[in-house]
Amino acid sequence: MTLPARARVGIWLGLILVCALVVARSQYSADLAAFLPSSPTPMQRFLVDELREGVVSRLMLIGIEGDDQKNLAALSRALTMRLEKSDRFAYVTNGAQDSLRADGEFLLRNRYLLSPSVTVERFTAAGIRDALEQQVDLLSSPTSMLTGNLLPRDPTGEMLQLLDRLQGQDKGPARHDGIWFSADGARALLIAQTRAAGFDIDAQEQALAQIRAAFGDSVTEVQARSPRLVVTGPGVFAVESRSGIKRDAMRFSILGTLLVSAILLFVYRSVRVLALTLVPVASGALAGIAAVSVVFGSVHGVTLGFGATLIGEAVDYAIYLFTNTAPGSTPQKTLQRIWPTLRLGMLTSAFGFGAMLFSGFPGLSQLGLFSIAGLAVAVAVTRWVLPELVPPGYHVRTAAGLGPSLMRLLARAHHLRKPLLLLVIAAVAVLAARGSEVWDDELSSLSPVPLPVQQIDRQMRADVGAPDVGPLIVVSDDSEQGVLEIAEQVGLTLAKLQTQGVLAGFDSPAFYLPSVGTQRARQQAIPDSAELARNLAAAARELPFRSGTFAPFLEEAQTVKRRAPLTAQDLAGTGLGLKLQALLAQRKGRWFAMMPLRDVSDVKALEAGLSKHDRSHVVLLDMKRELDALYHGYRLRALGFAVLGVLAIAVLLMAMLRSVRRCADVLVPLAAAVLVTTVILLATGTRLNIFHLVALLLVVGVGSNYTLFFERGGPGGADPQRIVTSVLFCNLATVIGFGVLGFASTPVLSAIGTTVAIGALLSMVFAAILTPPLPGPLTGYSELR
Amino acid sequence: MRAFAAAIFLTLFTAVPAWAEEPAVQWGVDSLMQQLSAIKHSQARFVERKYLKVLKEPLELSGTLTYDRPGYLQKRTLKPKPETLTVADDKLTLENPGRKQRRVLKLQDYPAVWGFVDSIRATLGGDIKALERFYRVELEGQPANWRLFLVPRERTMKEVISLVRIDGHHARIDTVEVQEARGDRSVMKIQEEVP
Numbered sequence: 001m002t003l004p005a006r007a008r009v010g011i012w013l014g015l016i017l018v019c020a021l022v023v024a025r026s027q028y029s030a031d032l033a034a035f036l037p038s039s040p041t042p043m044q045r046f047l048v049d050e051l052r053e054g055v056v057s058r059l060m061l062i063g064i065e066g067d068d069q070k071n072l073a074a075l076s077r078a079l080t081m082r083l084e085k086s087d088r089f090a091y092v093t094n095g096a097q098d099s100l101r102a103d104g105e106f107l108l109r110n111r112y113l114l115s116p117s118v119t120v121e122r123f124t125a126a127g128i129r130d131a132l133e134q135q136v137d138l139l140s141s142p143t144s145m146l147t148g149n150l151l152p153r154d155p156t157g158e159m160l161q162l163l164d165r166l167q168g169q170d171k172g173p174a175r176h177d178g179i180w181f182s183a184d185g186a187r188a189l190l191i192a193q194t195r196a197a198g199f200d201i202d203a204q205e206q207a208l209a210q211i212r213a214a215f216g217d218s219v220t221e222v223q224a225r226s227p228r229l230v231v232t233g234p235g236v237f238a239v240e241s242r243s244g245i246k247r248d249a250m251r252f253s254i255l256g257t258l259l260v261s262a263i264l265l266f267v268y269r270s271v272r273v274l275a276l277t278l279v280p281v282a283s284g285a286l287a288g289i290a291a292v293s294v295v296f297g298s299v300h301g302v303t304l305g306f307g308a309t310l311i312g313e314a315v316d317y318a319i320y321l322f323t324n325t326a327p328g329s330t331p332q333k334t335l336q337r338i339w340p341t342l343r344l345g346m347l348t349s350a351f352g353f354g355a356m357l358f359s360g361f362p363g364l365s366q367l368g369l370f371s372i373a374g375l376a377v378a379v380a381v382t383r384w385v386l387p388e389l390v391p392p393g394y395h396v397r398t399a400a401g402l403g404p405s406l407m408r409l410l411a412r413a414h415h416l417r418k419p420l421l422l423l424v425i426a427a428v429a430v431l432a433a434r435g436s437e438v439w440d441d442e443l444s445s446l447s448p449v450p451l452p453v454q455q456i457d458r459q460m461r462a463d464v465g466a467p468d469v470g471p472l473i474v475v476s477d478d479s480e481q482g483v484l485e486i487a488e489q490v491g492l493t494l495a496k497l498q499t500q501g502v503l504a505g506f507d508s509p510a511f512y513l514p515s516v517g518t519q520r521a522r523q524q525a526i527p528d529s530a531e532l533a534r535n536l537a538a539a540a541r542e543l544p545f546r547s548g549t550f551a552p553f554l555e556e557a558q559t560v561k562r563r564a565p566l567t568a569q570d571l572a573g574t575g576l577g578l579k580l581q582a583l584l585a586q587r588k589g590r591w592f593a594m595m596p597l598r599d600v601s602d603v604k605a606l607e608a609g610l611s612k613h614d615r616s617h618v619v620l621l622d623m624k625r626e627l628d629a630l631y632h633g634y635r636l637r638a639l640g641f642a643v644l645g646v647l648a649i650a651v652l653l654m655a656m657l658r659s660v661r662r663c664a665d666v667l668v669p670l671a672a673a674v675l676v677t678t679v680i681l682l683a684t685g686t687r688l689n690i691f692h693l694v695a696l697l698l699v700v701g702v703g704s705n706y707t708l709f710f711e712r713g714g715p716g717g718a719d720p721q722r723i724v725t726s727v728l729f730c731n732l733a734t735v736i737g738f739g740v741l742g743f744a745s746t747p748v749l750s751a752i753g754t755t756v757a758i759g760a761l762l763s764m765v766f767a768a769i770l771t772p773p774l775p776g777p778l779t780g781y782s783e784l785r
Numbered sequence: 786m787r788a789f790a791a792a793i794f795l796t797l798f799t800a801v802p803a804w805a806e807e808p809a810v811q812w813g814v815d816s817l818m819q820q821l822s823a824i825k826h827s828q829a830r831f832v833e834r835k836y837l838k839v840l841k842e843p844l845e846l847s848g849t850l851t852y853d854r855p856g857y858l859q860k861r862t863l864k865p866k867p868e869t870l871t872v873a874d875d876k877l878t879l880e881n882p883g884r885k886q887r888r889v890l891k892l893q894d895y896p897a898v899w900g901f902v903d904s905i906r907a908t909l910g911g912d913i914k915a916l917e918r919f920y921r922v923e924l925e926g927q928p929a930n931w932r933l934f935l936v937p938r939e940r941t942m943k944e945v946i947s948l949v950r951i952d953g954h955h956a957r958i959d960t961v962e963v964q965e966a967r968g969d970r971s972v973m974k975i976q977e978e979v980p
Contacts, residue, residue, distance in 0.1 A: 137884070139837060140844050142860055142870040149967055151839055175893050178941075549839045 005388040012385045015377075016283060022290035027298035028242070029201065046474065046592055047626060055582040056234065057198025058090075061460045062190040062211060063182070063230035071224045072188040073177040078218035079211075083192055086214075088207045091193040091578045095173060095180030102574040107162050108150070110570075112560040114514060115158035118522040122156060123532060123557075128539035131156040136543060153552045155536075165511065173464050182463040187230070189464055193578055194235060201242055204235035232457040240453075241746070245301040248744040252753075256737040260315060263736065267729055268322065268396060276389055277318040280378040284314045288374030292366050303366040313349060313702050314378035315737070316730040317342060320709070321382055323726035326719055327395045331387040339383060341708050344656055346379040348708075349701030351652050355645030356638075356697070364638060367694060371701075402728070403721025410724060413768045420769050424672045427679040438678070440687035441632045471600055471622050473506075473610070475593040480568075483584070483591040484515035486617050490595060490610070497609045504599035509584035512576045519565040526561045529554065638690050642697050649700065666707040669766035670700050676766075677759040691748050695755035702734055702756070703763030710771040731764040814913060814924045817931060820956045822911030825854045833973040850975065858906045872902050897945040904935050904949040905961060920949070929954050 003011075051057060064075050076094045083092040112118050121127045132155055138144060139151075150159055173180040173189055180189040192211070196203030208231060215229045257278075264274050292299050320342060325334040335342075349371065356368030431438060473490060477483040487510045494506045510518070527535065533554055540550075568584070571577030583594045600606055610620060653663045674696050681692065706727050738760065741753025828851050835844040848862040856874040861867075869880045877898065879888045892899035900919035907915035916922050919942055920935035935949040944966055952960040961973045 134884075136844075137866060137881075139840070140835070140846055140862070140865065141868060141879070141881070142862075144835070174891075178896065544840045544842055544844075546839055546841050 003384075008384045009388055012283070012381060016286060019283075019286040019290040022293055023286055026289060026293035028304065029199070029298045029300055046476070046587055046590075047621075047630065049587045050585070051234070052199040053197035054585060055193065055578070058194045058196070058235065060192045060194065060207070060211070060231055060233040060236060061457070061464060062192060063187045063232075063456075063460055064190075064215070065187040065228050065230065067224050067227040069176050069181070069185060069188075071222060072181075072227065073179045074222045075215075075218050075224055075227055076179050076188040076190060078221050079214055080190060082214035082217060083190075083211065086210055088195060088203070088210055089192050090195050091573075091575070092190065093575060094188070094190040095175060096178050103576050106571065106574050106576060107166075108153075108159055110560070110566055111154060111158040111162060112526060112557060113519045113522055113566055114511070115161050115522075117156075117161055118158065118525050120525045123525065123527050123535060125535040125538035128156065128535055129543075132539055132543055132545070152549050153556055155550050155553050180464070182460070187460075187463070189460065191464060196235075198234045198238060201235075201238050205239045208236055208239055230456060230460070232453070232460055237453070237457075242301050245304070245746050245749065248746045248749050249301075249304055252741045252744050252749065256740040259736045259740060260733045263729070263732055264319070270391070270394065272391060273322060273394060276386060277315060277322070279386060279389070280317050280381040281314040283381045284374035284376075284378030287377035288370040291373035292370050295369060296362065296366055300363055300366050303363070303370050313375060313698075313705070313734070315733050316702070316705055317346075317379055317382040318386060319730045319733065320705075320726050321386060322390075322394075323396050323729055324719075324722045325395050326722060329395070330392075331390050335383060335387060342379060342382070342705075344653075345705035345708050346375050347652055347656075348649050348704040349375050349698075351648040352645040352697050352701045355641040355648060356694070358641070361634065361638065364641070364690075364694070371698075375701075402725050403719075406724045406728060407721055410768055414770075416769045420672065420766065424675055427675040430679050430682065431675070434682065438682060438688055439635060440689050441635065442628055471597045471603075471620065473595040473597065474619050474621050475595065475617060476619075477591055477617055478589075480584070480586070480591050481515050481517070483593045484510050484513065485517060486613070487593040487595060488515055488518055490613055490618055493609050493613070494595070494597075497606060500605070502600065502602045502605045502609065503597050504601075506595050506597045507579075507583065508595045509580055509593045512571060512580040513566060513568055513584070516565045523561045523565075526557050528561075529558050532557060635690055635693070638693055642693055645697060646700060649704065662711060665711045665771060666704060669707050669770045670703045670763055672766045672770070673703055673759055673762035674699060676762055677755060680758055681755060686751075689751065691751040692755050695752040696759060698752070698756050699759030699763060702760050703767070706731065706764045707767045707771070710767045727764060731760060734760040812928055814922055814933075817924060817928070817933075818911040818913045820911065820928075821909065822854075824909075824911075824956055827852045827909065828978045830976045830978060831860075831973050832976075833971055835969070835971040837969045838967070852906070852909045855910050855912070856906070858902070858909070872906060877902065896939070896941045900937060900939075900942045901946060901949075901963070904946075904951070904963075905958075908933065908951055908958065 062079070064072050064079070067075070077096065080092050080094045080096070083089050107114065122131070134157065135151055135155060138157075154160075174183055174185065175181060176185060181187065182189060192207075194204060194207045196207065198204065211231055212229065219227060261274055261278075264277055265271065268274055268277075289299055289304070292303060320338055321331055321334060324338055325331050353368045353371035356364045357372065358365070358368075473494075475483055475486045475490060477486055487508050491506070491508045491510055494503065494508075497503055498505060514522070526532065536550055536554065540547075568577075568580060571580050583596075585592050585594075597606075607620060610618060650663060650667060653666055654660070657663055657666070677696065677699065678688070678692075681688065686692070709723050709727050735757050738753045739757035741749050742757055744750045744753060829849065831848060831850050833846045835846070837844065845865075846862050847864050848860065851857075851859040851861070856872070858872045860870045862869070866883050867881075868883075869878075871878045871880075872892070875892045877890045877892055877895075879890075880886070890898065892902065903915050903919060907913075913922065916935065919939070920937055923934040923936075925932045925934070931953055933951040933953070935951070937943045937946055937948075946963060947966045948964040950960075950962040950964075951958060952962075957977055958975050960975065963971050963973075965971075
């Protein structure tokens with residue numbers, strides 16, 4: 001590196017400019033699925049896609065509360081009307097009959113294609129007679145006025161069958177004034193389905209804004225007093241957690257920067273040097289975001305939040321440089337001394353995070369790339385740019401004053417070795433006793449949504465009768481028709497199991513869209529015009545029906561017999577279409593049908609019954625169990641990569657230090673710090689998730705700098721007092737920067753903040769305790785240069 | 786001219802007895818309702834004829850009616866096939882032992898059924914508020930021979946029922962006639978059982 005100073009500063013400025021341009025144009029996402037593996041089994045990929053873009057991800061549940069029922073119902077109507085006009089929503093309903101009328105008309109028009117009882121026998125003279133006799137019974141029933149008006153069109157009662165089957169699926173919410181309400185009647189309920197997928201947060205945000213605006217207009221129109229709007233759903237959560245993470249990351253990194261700056265200002269007594277300290281940090285953060293943006297196409301919100309914490313490590317580089325510059329010396333000379341240690345510290349962290357880069361989880365890979373690019377740029381700026389910018393003759397005065405007392409403390413620190421050993425043994429014992437309980441293996445533990453909001457969502461889901469995520473059968477095939485045909489076969493099996501009491505019921509996309517084969521078979525089951533008329537006449541001979549009553553039936557049956565089979569488009573705009581979309585989906589060229597099961601009482605019998613279907617097409621899934629298992633596997637793999645990272649660090653240190661003893665001096669305090677930090681987290685009632693794991697890796701990265709500087713008193717020829725002081729300042733900056741983050745309300749940020757703050761503090765203390773006492777200034781580091 | 790005279794005559798003929806019999810008391814819907822609401826329990830037999838457009842001859846059903854103030858009504862059909870309709874507060878149960886069927890509905894979910902059920906239940910209970918929720922109520926006649934016209938207010942009900950006519954004397958109901966929107970009609974004659 002013999003470039004002149006001007007050229008170096010110029011290159012740096014150019015790099016910053018390019019990075020800033022890239023960052024300004026970056027896309028940001030807050031998609032939880034980024035933290036799920038990118039190359040799992042087809043079934044897992046289907047689940048993840050379902051979470052990202054399936055109908056479930058597009059559903060918004062809207063509640064209106066805080067007024068009397070009359071006003072709430074009026075608001076619900078007004079809001080529905082406004083949202084129906086919007087092209088952001090594919091479907092909006094508040095349960096009013098009007099919105100279900102389209103469903104009824106669809107069923108009626110296509111009853112002979114949809115009803116499972118349409119068979120050849122159904123339309124023989126005997127079959128029709130059976131049906132007609134039942135109709136006479138129905139006519140004498142007290143509620144005949146509701147069912148009877150279809151009789152001339154539907155003498156075999158197909159419509160009633162279809163309605164019965166639908167009603168078996170879900171009871172639906174309570175109603176007041178014809179509109180959906182919560183069970184306690186205090187909240188009017190609506191369901192809206194966005195056109196945009198759940199992971200398209202910008203579109204979800206706009207849809208949410210439109211709901212709020214439409215609600216505001218409705219309140220004015222109805223002149224309600226002070227009603228409240230509650231909107232939940234995956235898209236809403238994504239929008240809110242993104243803005244929450246942004247807000248938290250912004251607020252707490254500003255707060256952290258201010259606090260760290262205050263300390264540094266006290267130490268440096270120079271605003272200019274303080275500003276210079278932030279130069280490597282800012283350069284590193286910009287480079288990190290730019291690198292992620294270029295490689296991955298978008299930057300995850302968590303990466304960003306995590307990136308804000310880069311302050312913790314990158315700020316250290318400048319602190320080491322400034323604090324170690326003795327009076328009369330220059331930063332250039334200091335760098336010549338501490339550069340090998342600085343470089344090794346940076347490489348250690350980079351190796352740690354490097355493992356994450358290859359983890360195969362987009363979220364973790366982003367973190368890895370961000371850290372490596374950020375740290376490399378930060379250390380390079382410290383090495384080649386920063387010295388040129390320091391005012392000539394500058395040195396840190398405070399450092400000299402603190403030095404002697406720190407050295408006295410350090411000299412006595414080794415007395416604490418035994419207590420520390422006991423502490424570590426206790427920590428290991430606690431971890432061993434807890435075993436796998438240490439981990440929170442529920443996917444929801446990653447959810448950035450605060451608990452009270454999750455509870456409201458659950459409540460509204462229960463009120464609407466939205467199906468719980470429970471056991472379901474997933475059928476897959478290459479084509480839509482194929483998947484529908486298999487679903488129909490599975491449906492026959494399930495219907496049989498249902499009569500045996502194995503399950504209470506099930507839903508199937510083939511209920512709403514039978515396969516073309518089935519539709520054709522039903523069409524063929526209808527006899528031609530003359531034969532049907534003959535059969536009908538024979539059937540009605542001894543029954544009291546007026547002649548000519550069933551003329552509409554004869555005509556409609558022939559119309560249906562000739563029409564083209566139904567397609568998914570025919571269901572557009574109906575509630576049944578919404579159901580079909582939820583149950584039938586195409587993902588990456590493959591078709592999937594979902595068949596949710598209700599109240600399975602005998603899983604073994606169910607599995608036995610299903611065993612005759614091809615396992616490669618028909619899978620019984622417990623959605624929640626499957627997702628948690630997915631996360632569990634993911635966490636295990638992440639743990640594996642963290643361990644790999646630690647191994648990589650050990651190999652790196654061995655290669656550079658060429659001594660097991662010295663390696664141990666660097667690594668043992670860190671291992672102790674990680675163990676004790678984990679136990680402290682557990683003691684506060686926390687169960688560890690993936691974010692804690694990443695934070696612990698960061699502890700190793702940051703802490704390795706301390707132990708490297710401590711080890712043998714630091715780089716050759718340095719003043720040990722200045723080394724110790726610089727480590728203390730670095731540590732203070734890290735603990736404050738991350739400690740502040742610990743108070744963030746976004747679970748991710750607070751987990752990382754708390755863990756790193758505790759871990760970094762312990763790393764320094766343990767390094768001080770475990771590193772052999774310093775005999776005085778040493779000169780043993782020359783081999784590193 | 787003769788028609789005009791006949792009209793006047795008719796008006797007089799029907800109007801006179803009302804004030805001739807009880808000229809002092811202002812008899813109307815409210816007093817009828819008050820009278821009806823005094824009855825806590827009643828038990829009756831019924832014979833119902835359903836005149837349906839699709840059938841050549843009317844269906845004839847018979848059975849018993851039970852009412853308990855304020856919210857319980859049971860219509861037990863015995864012939865031609867047993868079937869029981871029970872309404873308790875806002876829950877309606879239909880039982881058909883022949884088909885082994887039992888259905889429970891919430892009246893709120895089926896406004897038309899609710900309106901139909903309450904045309905009888907609210908009349909028996911003398912609950913004018915419940916009646917007026919679904920119907921415009923008009924009364925004709927005198928205490929010993931009155932006729933109540935119930936005309937549905939809301940569209941959902943109008944699509945099913947166009948008019949309910951209830952005939953009675955004093956606090957007794959004699960006939961309930963339901964005219965359905967699509968032209969069918971049922972007439973239920975009620976014979977009170979005196980305990």
